[in-house]
Amino acid sequence: KQWYQRRVRGGRVARPLLQRCATSLQRDTAVARHISTTMLPEDVELLRTTCWDFAENELKPIAGDIDKEHKYPTEQVKMMGELGLMGMVAPEELGGAGMGYLAYAVAMEEISRGCATAGVILSVNNSLYLGPLLDNANQEQLEKWASPFLDGDHVGCFC
Numbered sequence: 511k512q513w514y515q516r517r518v519r520g521g522r523v524a525r526p527l528l529q530r531c532a533t534s535l536q537r538d539t540a541v542a543r544h545i546s547t548t549m550l551p552e553d554v555e556l557l558r559t560t561c562w563d564f565a566e567n568e569l570k571p572i573a574g575d576i577d578k579e580h581k582y583p584t585e586q587v588k589m590m591g592e593l594g595l596m597g598m599v600a601p602e603e604l605g606g607a608g609m610g611y612l613a614y615a616v617a618m619e620e621i622s623r624g625c626a627t628a629g630v631i632l633s634v635n636n637s638l639y640l641g642p643l644l645d646n647a648n649q650e651q652l653e654k655w656a657s658p659f660l661d662g663d664h665v666g667c668f669c
Contacts, residue, residue, distance in 0.1 A: 558616045564593065565624025573625035583628055591662020596635050600644060604652055605660045631665060639666025
């Protein structure tokens, strides 16, 4: 409790603590980048690099505007579909990428780093919408309700 009282002034965290956290985060991010490039399977590392480039070039420049103006990133969602990100774990027979959950987690991290809104859209479509369908639907239902949601033209939701 004493540590907490010393670090909090007027309801705010003291500046030195925030600076140490920021420095630690930068160091940890650099370490994580090194680990990711040395420990991921080759296909997942290629996916990570692709998602990083996409986030840097297509998402980061518009992320602030999307948040301020409450916009939906239609073009970027379509691009994520074209990259295969909107159906990461869906089987290739349905039109999905057929990748595993490690690849999905890596893609989510990189896309969310560029734009949180795009990350949420990616997550909802892959996990909340497609997840239950892929686990429980028959082939006819998958073709009707999953396939159209893999290319970014349609985005699933959860009610």
